Amino acid sequence: MQSTQPAFFKQGPKPLTRLLIFSALSFVLIVGDARFAMLGRVREQVSILLYPLQWLATAPFSAVRTTNDFFTKQTQLLAENRELHDAQLAAQAQAMQLTALEEENRHLRQLTATQASQPQATQLVEILYNGRDPFSAKLIVDRGDKQGVRSGQVAIDAKGVVGQVVRVQPLTSEVRLISDRNHMVPVEVARNQLRTVVYGMGRAQPLEIHNLAPNADIEPGDILRTSGIDGLYPAGLPVAKVIKVDRQATSFARIICVPLAEIDQHRFLLLLEPPAARPPYPAEAPASAPVAKKRGR
Known part of the structure; x- marks a missing residue:
């Protein structure tokens, strides 16, 4: 097995x-x-x-x-x-700065053209800041007594009158704007040479004309320019434009105007040289006593 x-x-x-x-x-x-x-x-x-x-x-x-x-x-x-x-x-930011520089350059070119068109000497000044008093309309500029600024000089821009120098320090000056309550400018209507006075009503407020008869020949759209009768403002400077005429308000017409100058929009102004003092008027010669004729004998 x-x-x-x-x-x-x-x-x-x-x-x-x-x-x-x-x-x-x-x-x-x-x-x-x-x-x-x-x-x-x-x-x-x-x-x-x-x-x-x-x-x-x-x-x-x-x-x-x-x-x-x-x-x-x-x-x-x-x-x-x-x-x-x-x-x-x-x-x-660069674009905004470039836009601001272009606008400033345009304004300076306008001021240069305005400076060349003025018969008297002018001085370019830069606005430093607004006046500290909230109840007044004033600007502080960067030129003073050492730069030849004198009280009474007129400040203008390329569009019209801005104000007047009221206080001069060694290095700065104070400009009272035409919108200040204590400021008045003798003006005339460019259309018909009607003379009147325009008054400031406060910062950022329109201007007004007081004590003008209701039938006065003034209409909205009329341009007001300095009349020169006060001896401070040279004649012919643009001041304001009439925007409203209310002939029914009171016994006098209520006339509202707006400044032509771009007061709150630029940094530079022109100061006009003060007008030269007018020579005194010559004294009149006393009338000579009549000479008595001798009678012949």
């Missing part, structure tokens, strides 16, 4: 034999794949089967890399956005 050995004790090829077989098989596969591309299709199929495992293995690293890239780009975008915003603000 033939004895059977349990399968558990069966032995296959020896390890050395297996090594030789698999080495030879590997060599054949390497040579065949290198020379004849025998395993190309097999490699493609295997890569398709292994792709999910490869994706699962690399997914955490890809997620970390993507998250880092997202936050890095987010930080870069925020920094670029901040830089662009700062550059925009700087450009806007």
